[in-house]
Amino acid sequence: MTRDYEVVIGLETHAQLSTAAKIFSGSSTRFGAAPNTQASAVDIALPGVLPVLNRGAVERAIRFGLAVGGTINTRSVFARKNYFYPDLPKGYQISQYEIPVVQGGGITIVTEAGEKRVRLTRAHLEEDAGKSLHEDFHGMTGIDLNRAGTPLLEIVSEPDLRSAAEAVAYAKTLHSLVMWIGICDGNMQEGSFRCDANVSVRPRGETRLGTRCEIKNLNSFRFLQHAIEFEVRRQIELVEDGGTVVQETRLYDPDRNETRSMRSKEEAHDYRYFPDPDLPPLVIDPAWIERTERDMPELPDAMRERFVASHGISAYEATALTSSPAMARYFEDTVTALGAQHARLAATWILGEVSAALNRAELDIAQAKVSARALAGLLARIVDNTISGKAAKDVFDEMWRRTSSIEVPLTSLGMRATAGSLTAFVDSIIDEKGLRQISDEGAIAKLVDDVLAANAGIVAEYRTGKEKAFNSLVGKVMGASKGKANPAQVNALLKRKLGA
Amino acid sequence: METVADLAAALRARKLSSVELTEQTLTRIEAAQQALNAFITVDRDGALAAARAADAAIARGDAPPLAGIPIAHKDVLMTAGLRTTCGSRMLDNFTAPYDAHVVQGLKAAGTVLVGKTNMDEFAMGSSNETSWYGPVRNPWDTRYVPGGSSGGSAASVAARLVPAATGTDTGGSIRQPAALSGVCGLKPTYGICSRYGLIAFASSLDTPGPFARTAEDCALLLNAMAGHDARDSTSIDRPKEDYARKLRQAGGARPLEGLRIGLPREYFGDGVAPDVMSAMETVIADLRKLGATTVDVTLPAVKYSVPVYYVIAPAEASSNLSRFDGVRYGHRATQYRDLTDMYCKTRAEGFGAEVKRRILVGTYVLSHGYYDAYYLKAQQVRRLIADDFQRAFAQCEIILGPTAPTAAFELGAKTDDPVQMYLNDIFTIAGNLTGTPAISIPGGLSHQGLPIGLQLQANYFEEARLLEVAHRFQQATDWHRRAPAFAT
Numbered sequence: 001m002t003r004d005y006e007v008v009i010g011l012e013t014h015a016q017l018s019t020a021a022k023i024f025s026g027s028s029t030r031f032g033a034a035p036n037t038q039a040s041a042v043d044i045a046l047p048g049v050l051p052v053l054n055r056g057a058v059e060r061a062i063r064f065g066l067a068v069g070g071t072i073n074t075r076s077v078f079a080r081k082n083y084f085y086p087d088l089p090k091g092y093q094i095s096q097y098e099i100p101v102v103q104g105g106g107i108t109i110v111t112e113a114g115e116k117r118v119r120l121t122r123a124h125l126e127e128d129a130g131k132s133l134h135e136d137f138h139g140m141t142g143i144d145l146n147r148a149g150t151p152l153l154e155i156v157s158e159p160d161l162r163s164a165a166e167a168v169a170y171a172k173t174l175h176s177l178v179m180w181i182g183i184c185d186g187n188m189q190e191g192s193f194r195c196d197a198n199v200s201v202r203p204r205g206e207t208r209l210g211t212r213c214e215i216k217n218l219n220s221f222r223f224l225q226h227a228i229e230f231e232v233r234r235q236i237e238l239v240e241d242g243g244t245v246v247q248e249t250r251l252y253d254p255d256r257n258e259t260r261s262m263r264s265k266e267e268a269h270d271y272r273y274f275p276d277p278d279l280p281p282l283v284i285d286p287a288w289i290e291r292t293e294r295d296m297p298e299l300p301d302a303m304r305e306r307f308v309a310s311h312g313i314s315a316y317e318a319t320a321l322t323s324s325p326a327m328a329r330y331f332e333d334t335v336t337a338l339g340a341q342h343a344r345l346a347a348t349w350i351l352g353e354v355s356a357a358l359n360r361a362e363l364d365i366a367q368a369k370v371s372a373r374a375l376a377g378l379l380a381r382i383v384d385n386t387i388s389g390k391a392a393k394d395v396f397d398e399m400w401r402r403t404s405s406i407e408v409p410l411t412s413l414g415m416r417a418t419a420g421s422l423t424a425f426v427d428s429i430i431d432e433k434g435l436r437q438i439s440d441e442g443a444i445a446k447l448v449d450d451v452l453a454a455n456a457g458i459v460a461e462y463r464t465g466k467e468k469a470f471n472s473l474v475g476k477v478m479g480a481s482k483g484k485a486n487p488a489q490v491n492a493l494l495k496r497k498l499g500a
Numbered sequence: 501m502e503t504v505a506d507l508a509a510a511l512r513a514r515k516l517s518s519v520e521l522t523e524q525t526l527t528r529i530e531a532a533q534q535a536l537n538a539f540i541t542v543d544r545d546g547a548l549a550a551a552r553a554a555d556a557a558i559a560r561g562d563a564p565p566l567a568g569i570p571i572a573h574k575d576v577l578m579t580a581g582l583r584t585t586c587g588s589r590m591l592d593n594f595t596a597p598y599d600a601h602v603v604q605g606l607k608a609a610g611t612v613l614v615g616k617t618n619m620d621e622f623a624m625g626s627s628n629e630t631s632w633y634g635p636v637r638n639p640w641d642t643r644y645v646p647g648g649s650s651g652g653s654a655a656s657v658a659a660r661l662v663p664a665a666t667g668t669d670t671g672g673s674i675r676q677p678a679a680l681s682g683v684c685g686l687k688p689t690y691g692i693c694s695r696y697g698l699i700a701f702a703s704s705l706d707t708p709g710p711f712a713r714t715a716e717d718c719a720l721l722l723n724a725m726a727g728h729d730a731r732d733s734t735s736i737d738r739p740k741e742d743y744a745r746k747l748r749q750a751g752g753a754r755p756l757e758g759l760r761i762g763l764p765r766e767y768f769g770d771g772v773a774p775d776v777m778s779a780m781e782t783v784i785a786d787l788r789k790l791g792a793t794t795v796d797v798t799l800p801a802v803k804y805s806v807p808v809y810y811v812i813a814p815a816e817a818s819s820n821l822s823r824f825d826g827v828r829y830g831h832r833a834t835q836y837r838d839l840t841d842m843y844c845k846t847r848a849e850g851f852g853a854e855v856k857r858r859i860l861v862g863t864y865v866l867s868h869g870y871y872d873a874y875y876l877k878a879q880q881v882r883r884l885i886a887d888d889f890q891r892a893f894a895q896c897e898i899i900l901g902p903t904a905p906t907a908a909f910e911l912g913a914k915t916d917d918p919v920q921m922y923l924n925d926i927f928t929i930a931g932n933l934t935g936t937p938a939i940s941i942p943g944g945l946s947h948q949g950l951p952i953g954l955q956l957q958a959n960y961f962e963e964a965r966l967l968e969v970a971h972r973f974q975q976a977t978d979w980h981r982r983a984p985a986f987a988t
Contacts, residue, residue: 041598045823047591048578048600048697050732080819082866084843091822143827272866274875277703277816279733 005201005239007232008209009167010121010159013174014152015184016128016192017060023127023151024051024094031190035133035144043149045089050278053078057151058282060183061101061125062292064153067181067299068120070105072289078125078279081271086143087130095154097273100124101282107157107177108301109169110319118170119158125282126152147191153183159198159209164228168221171195173300175221176323180300194219199231201239210235211245215252215259227252231259303328311335311343320351326366330354337376337419338383345379353393357400369400377422381430385486391435398429439486441493444477447485448493451476462498470494504569504663504717511558511568518558518568522551522612525570528661529615535986536637538646538656540575541583542615550612557610566724567610572665574653575616576623577603577708578697586699587619587631587649590824590831590850600697601732602666602708602725609724617652617665621852622821623673623701625649626924629915630854637911638681639986640950644908647677647924650711654681657711658951660987664721665711670701671809672903672928674709675940679903679953682942682982684970685711686718687928689960690935691736693722694729700820702813703734705932714980715941715970719744722963738961746968754791755972760896761787762797767901767927776902779944779952783973784900790972797892797899801884805929806922808885811865811878812933817855818862824850857918886934893959898969901927903953907946927955937963941970942979951982 022029025042042049065072079097102123109116128150133142155174161167175193178184185192195218200210215231218224230252235245249268250259275281298306300322307318321331327350334346354375358368370378378395381387387395417425430436438444451473452459458476462469477490510516526544533539547570554568575585578596585591599607607613620630628636628651636651638644639659646655650667654677657665667674669687678685686709693708700706710721723744728737763784768777784794826832826846833845851859865874892899904924914921931938936957943954954973958966974980 044828046578046597046829047584047586047594047699047823048596048598048695050696052731052733082819082822084822084825086825086827086839089823089828091825092819270868272819272863272868272871274815274819274866274871277734278700 004204005236006204006206007162007164008159008200008202008212009161009163009228010198011157011161011167011170012196012198013155013157013171014128014194015155015174015178017057017151017153017183018185019054019056019060019151021054021056022149023054023057023125025149027149029150031187033146035142036146039130039145039148043089043145045091051094051276053279053282054151057125058101058284059288059292060151061123061153062284062289063181063183063296064123064155064178065102065105066289066293066296067177068102068105068107068123070102070120070123072284073099073101073103074284074286075099076101076124076282076284078276078282079273080276081273083269083271085129086141087132087145087148089130089145089148093127093129094276094279095126096124101284107170107173109166109173110315111165111169115315116166118160121156121158123153123155126154128152153178159200164225164232167197167228168225171221171224177300180325181297188219191219195224197224197228197231199228199235200245201232201235211247213245213247213259214249216249216262218252223252223254226254226257227259230257234259297325300328307331307343311340311347313344313347317347317351321347324365326364330365330368330372333372334376334379337373338379342379342383345382346376349375349379353396357396370396373417373419374399374422374425377419377426380423381426385437385439387430387435387437388483388487391430391433391437391483394433394435395426395429398433399426402429434484436484437486438481438484439489441489444481444485444489444493447477447480448490448497451480452497459498470498502660502663503714504566504712504720505714507569507663508566508720511554512563514558518551518554518612519548521568522547522570522614525614525662529656532639532656532659532661532986535642536639536655536659537634538618538636538652538659538661539572539615540585540587540618540633540652543582543613546582547612547614554610554612564608564610566606566720569611569664570614570662571606571611572615572617572653572656572662573603573613574619574650574665574667576619576668576699576701577666578699579603579613579616582613582616584616584699585632586623587621587633588850588852588855589632592632592831594830596697598697600708601694601729603697605724605727606666606721611664611724614662617650617656619652620649620673620854622699622817622855623649623668623670623706624817624854624858626672626676626921627909627911627914628652628677629911630852632852635911638908638950640682640908640984641948642986643910644950645680645911647680647904647908649673649677650685651677651681653711654678654683654685657681657683657713658984658987660983663712664717666721666725667709667711668698668701669707669709669928669932670705671813671932672925674711675903675928675931675938675953675955676925678711678940679955680908680951682951682984683711683713684715684718684939684941684980685709686722686939686963686967687931687937688722688726688963689736689937690932691734692726692937692961692963694727694732694735696729696731696735700816702816703820704816705809705813707932715939715967715974716744716747718939719747719964719967719971722967741964743964743967746964747971751972751975755975756787756969757791759792759898759969761792761794762892762896762899763794764797764799764802764892764899764901766799766802771905771923771926772902773906773946775944775946776904776906776952780900780902780954783943783954786977787900787973790976795896797895799885799888799892799930801881801888802930804881805885805933806926808878808881808933809925809929810861810922811874812882814858814862815866815875816862818859818866821851821855821859826850854918882933885930889930889934889936889959897958897962897965899957901955902943903927903940903955907948907950907952931957936960937966939966939970941974942982944979945982
């Protein structure tokens with residue numbers, strides 16, 4: 001149905017900044033405290049109180065600006081966005097309007113279609129509102145102002161996204177980036193990272209943008225995807241039926257998987273923005289930007305390119321390996337222990353066996369039961385032909401069950417398992433399971449001779465030119481070795497003895 | 501005549517105890533309340549406890565400079581544990597949980613807080629007639645207004661109820677009532693006194709300052725009120741200074757030798773009452789005798805200050821007053837259908853007519869499509885006015901003129917015509933728009949025997965010089981010693 005239409009999406013993302021205190025007061029930002037226990041005089045907007053900017057929030061905005069290659073404005077302005085709502089204590093939200101702290105920049109997303117640069121319009125600092133609690137108050141509404149004044153960075157993209165899949169890829173990349181640079185904990189259940197999606201459609205080939213609808217407060221990648229998909233279908237059906245899309249704000253209902261109108265453009269607030277007279281313009285000394293730049297970690301884009309260039313892995317694998325700092329560290333630690341020439345083997349294993357095991361156990365890479373160095377110990381035994389790749393999977397599963405028995409106690413004692421002890425641990429499992437590969441030339445030759453002698457018929461078939469017969473003979477030898485013979489050696493010996 | 505300086509000396513010499521002084525003060529306040537309505541709240545118990553503590557400190561010999569001096573605070577300033585109403589029904593039931601920065605400073609200096617003074621509602625007014633608690637009356641003639649918005653503070657110092665009081669000045673709200681009530685009122689440089697705990701009217705203009713009988717007392721009070729406060733991002737971080745230091749130097753016969761006083765032609769034009777004009781001529785002659793010279797200056801953009809002010813101040817007020825929504829504190833309507841109805845009824849009941857007028861004006865000028873034409877344009881003109889002053893201050897140290905175009909007017913005389921009321925602030929507003937310091941001191945009496953105010957303005961941070969000039973004038977004249985019959 002979308003064949004004749006182009007979908008245009010821009011996202012506005014609110015990332016909660018990981019400061020200990022709020023953006024304009026000293027109250028804690030910790031999640032989950034009893035209602036209104038983290039609301040100071042400033043947060044509840046008592047008469048006479050004034051905001052004081054938390055420089056930690058500014059520092060995080062600078063880090064973001066550097067990470068996306070945007071312009072960090074050395075002078076930006078806080079403005080008041082005026083509207084009445086019970087969980088907005090001052091009757092206005094302090095935000096940035098005309099001059100935001102970060103302008104421009106972009107984020108590279110990788111989808112199955114390849115790489116794409118998504119441009120950013122801006123990123124600005126603002127404060128969060130409190131929460132209205134509609135349950136448990138017998139027809140009244142409770143107000144919890146613990147969240148009021150929590151620092152947010154609102155990151156606005158250009159309308160560069162062309163599908164729900166691209167929007168999700170963008171949101172995931174942004175999500176991993178803000179965690180990567182340490183400015184947001186990324187906890188979506190707690191609302192630390194949430195998106196508003198501006199969605200419009202237009203006939204393919206049209207250059208003007210269609211009328212957009214804004215879907216508010218999407219706090220999971222799945223909701224983001226479903227909401228956009230629903231909205232695109234709704235708008236196309238509307239247009240196909242001869243209707244027109246009305247600019248409005250919509251809410252996504254995950255239970256019904258649909259978006260519903262919240263308020264139209266006519267009902268939209270006039271926020272009466274004006275510069276906040278309580279806060280002088282935010283002036284950022286270029287030296288502060290330089291200092292922050294020196295403290296920045298290697299960014300995922302740069303790391304991805306480095307992995308591709310120096311380790312010969314694919315862009316797709318490199319993207320997955322740089323999805324979080326912990327994942328990248330795991331990969332780099334494995335490669336360091338194993339040797340850079342085996343980086344592709346490490347990548348295959350981390351994205352295969354390790355990721356699958358993590359998914360099954362619902363664990364994060366930082367909680368992997370097989371450490372990077374233990375994995376390297378296992379992979380080293382594939383490299384030196386001690387075990388086959390298939391056998392290694394059995395060993396890995398056993399290590400996953402048991403690694404904690406060797407590494408965790410050592411870690412908790414402040415020690416690290418030595419490379420030797422990890423090798424011994426891997427070898428002990430290989431031996432217990434009897435998976436050690438037979439690479440002894442004489443032993444394999446004897447197995448081959450026995451199989452050739454016992455299967456004259458198959459040998460005859462082979463000689464008449466049936467290639468399949470060769471594979472059958474390999475299978476017989478492997479079977480006779482209980483799968484432990486080195487397959488490469490078996491192949492070579494068979495060929496030699498058959499005079500091929 | 502009991503100035504802060506005299507009383508501090510008497511207390512220190514143990515000729516008088518703070519408890520005695522405070523008792524007398526409370527008695528005078530209570531006796532005058534019916535006639536003047538200068539106070540909204542009197543804190544007898546708190547005042548006497550503070551007085552006892554001050555006496556003990558004086559006895560121990562470790563008393564701070566203003567120990568035992570009774571003081572009244574304008575009810576726009578938060579006072580911990582004490583009702584703080586801002587002259588509004590909206591906050592009639594509101595007890596402040598903390599002290600404003602300037603209240604803290606004056607407490608630390610040893611002053612005894614006796615009560616909270618009446619004021620125009622949310623400091624919006626020039627006659628003290630918009631208070632929910634009724635108008636304050638001028639002690640010189642109770643048919644007349646004391647000026648506003650700090651009318652209660654001005655009247656209580658004028659009537660000798662208290663030796664000192666605090667006020668806040670957003671467009672003249674210290675200087676104009678000081679002029680109309682015949683006392684001294686200082687508006688310091690914006691940013692010298694923290695706004696923390698001052699219930700905001702117009703944040704970029706609001707300035708706390710002192711009322712007293714003499715410029716010297718204003719200097720002593722400013723010493724306790726000024727200073728950097730990290731809780732106010734517009735508070736200026738600069739070294740502490742003694743604002744009375746120049747007053748202590750010996751004056752001589754011509755103490756103002758070398759002083760150039762600028763006389764802006766815009767301050768002496770149409771609309772200035774003849775008796776105010778002739779009072780200014782006398783004042784100028786007196787200052788020349790003290791060695792000052794005068795120079796004609798011009799402030800061409802100042803004629804726009806009233807319209808500029810009535811865009812910027814209501815704009816900021818419309819936003820600042822949004823927090824009074826009935827949700828968390830203050831007045832809330834008892835009967836309402838839904839949230840919107842609760843907001844509407846609460847604010848309709850809680851705010852008076854002048855506050856509503858300014859919220860409407862402010863909301864309008866910030867609206868989409870009007871912002872550039874009003875708010876942005878007003879900010880540009882504000883810049884031009886500031887430039888005018890910098891050009892003038894290149895020619896002179898002090899700018900002199902009347903504080904207000906007339907002496908006090910009768911209650912009700914201007915309540916039906918807001919624009920006439922607003923024009924009473926025509927000479928004071930520019931000081932707020934530019935942020936420069938200014939003082940109003942008594943400078944004569946009208947043909948009806950009502951006080952006429954003299955305004956002296958100086959450049960940023962020149963409070964010490966401003967106070968010195970006012971002090972030298974007061975050493976040579978006696979307008980500041982004139983007291984209304986009410987006080988005797």
